Amino acid sequence: MAIVNTDLKQKTIKKAISLSGVGLHTGKNVTLTFKPSIANSGLAFRRVDLEGNPIIEADACYVTNTQRGTCLEKNGVMIQTSEHVLAALVGMDVDNALIELNASEPPIMDGSSKFFVEAIEKAGILELDAFREEYIVTDVISYTDEESGSEILVMPSKEYQITAMVDFGTKVLGTQNATLNKISDFKKDISNARTFSFLHEIEMLLEHGLIKGGDLNNAIVYVDKALSAETMEKLKIAFKKDSISIKPNGILDNLTLHHPNEAARHKLLDVLGDLALIGIRIKGKVIANKPGHFVNTQFAKKMSKIIKNERRNNVPNIDLNQPPLMDVMQIMAMLPHRQPFLLIDKVFELSENHVIATKNVTMNESFFAGHFPGAPVMPGVLIIEAMAQTGGVLVLNTVPDPENYLTFFMKMDNVKFKQKVMPGDTLIFKCSLITPIRRGICHMQGYAYANGKLCAEAELMAQISKVK
Incomplete structure (x- = not known):
């Protein structure tokens, strides 16, 4: 699936x-x-x-x-x-x-x-x-x-x-x-x-006042039982008809299949x-x-x-042991971010509509010193930042000189955190366009996965701006 x-x-x-x-x-x-x-x-x-x-x-x-x-x-x-x-x-x-x-x-x-x-x-x-x-x-x-x-x-x-x-x-x-x-x-x-019904159902519905807007023009009635004179009179009143009869194919008249x-x-x-x-x-x-x-x-x-x-839990199916589409040096040639704020290591897929990137989370990350001593957990805001950098690769791939642009956040919606990310985890990011990129504005849906589970998700909007 x-x-x-x-x-x-x-x-x-x-x-x-x-x-x-x-x-x-x-x-x-x-x-x-x-x-x-x-x-x-x-x-x-x-x-x-x-x-x-x-x-x-x-x-x-x-x-x-x-x-x-x-x-x-x-x-x-x-x-x-x-x-x-x-x-x-x-x-x-x-x-x-x-x-x-x-x-x-x-x-x-x-x-x-x-x-x-x-x-x-x-x-x-x-x-x-x-x-x-x-x-x-x-x-x-x-x-x-x-x-x-x-x-x-x-x-x-x-x-x-x-x-x-x-x-x-x-x-x-x-x-x-x-x-x-x-x-x-x-x-x-x-x-x-x-829509259609059987005569015995119509009788029950009429008796309980449950079919008030029907006539012989909006419901096919199949006659599955003998039509008594008493039932005939009830149907005439209900359907406001002077006469009612049964067609050879077994339906009440006034309709052709x-x-x-x-x-x-x-x-x-x-x-x-x-x-x-x-x-x-x-x-x-x-x-x-x-x-x-x-x-x-x-x-x-x-x-x-x-x-x-x-x-x-729709984890992208990528082989982490295969050579990436972009390594960290190629990413740095496109993104302006540098250590300690470059938060993606590899890009494995890149198309007009989506991008998939990864980050290997190690104990050497500077933020673990204070978040939290003795219980290291990657801050949720940095997971979203890494997701945004993944999206930055997608939008900067649309210009011939990405090194001359910066990417700025415009909006974040429906941000949710599902699982903790800790040292030793490999984060997989997937960003897909919600709307086509126009005038450098990118509106995308982002997901972050680790250990086969969804860790975070968000709708992101960003804009690239030429600075050189």
Whole structure:
């Protein structure tokens, strides 16, 4: 497994765009507005109907209920049935967007992602000055729900693909499969697949007042039992129809299937939307057998946890015994730092987007005399300084005469220290660009590792300035 910075730019939408409708389960009128968002902000919902306009990030850790859709909750603020909107954004290759709602539930529209996709397309797609991260799957990861027999797994693949296999065990709707081989096919093949239900489920939901915004135009109803006169009358009232009948293919009338396997395609749509909660693009093939929101989101939580752990301990795979790309003399030809403040010894990798360097920490370091007597620990600020010097190599590599420049800190954000660094440790630093270098300004994510573990991390911003 590996988290990598791709050479693809992150994307958002060009302008805000709104659409209105009713919530399927609440029956309330709601307006949804897609808004552009900055790089690395991800996908998030904002409740503009509540005081303070609270934001709920599209994160698997906020999933609380999956009974009738995927519900997110943060600090008591809820978003219901998030999956169709999130599927549309992922399907349209959008990394960062803010979804504003004036109710707890997005409008159901026609029960698919079609109208959300059309809105995103109308708003336009904008490339941002930041590179997209991707999680490359190298081993099979799976989650099984023993109670339902549902299983979802991901295996290595050259791109993000999804196959959904459903078996409802009924005559009217048996075994169906659907596959998305490329995200770019989502609009054409998957986005218009509508939500569906069985008649016995509709009866229960109506009886308990749990489906208030539905009509025969936003939910396919498969008739899996005899339709009594009493049920027929209830459906007429609920759906505000003078008459209701059953089509030869076993669905209630007023709808024509977009695809023979529309149910499986919609299940695939749900999988795509639920897995957006992982929070990073996946390079792998997902196979979902009898998927549902519970198993989808449990798998998303498992993936999210694995990725967070790997992000913490994603030690660069370098051979410290091989000759470096740059030794200390070559580093001094580029950086202005000198002893006792030159804090990196070797550079092993250097590209347009990243750099990897090392420092061998010895007891001879001057700072150990006072930090601390009898218990030597490398000061955290010096770990960050060494990380910044590593980043300095990256930015100074962009100019023809680096010896004529100095590098100055502009900002440090999200600085965290995880492990102590002591004499005898070898520090490995990795810095990757968050945004492309412009006018000598470098914005990067830095990590420091020792003994196979993450020691420190920080977002750094620095600028080079010509002094000669």
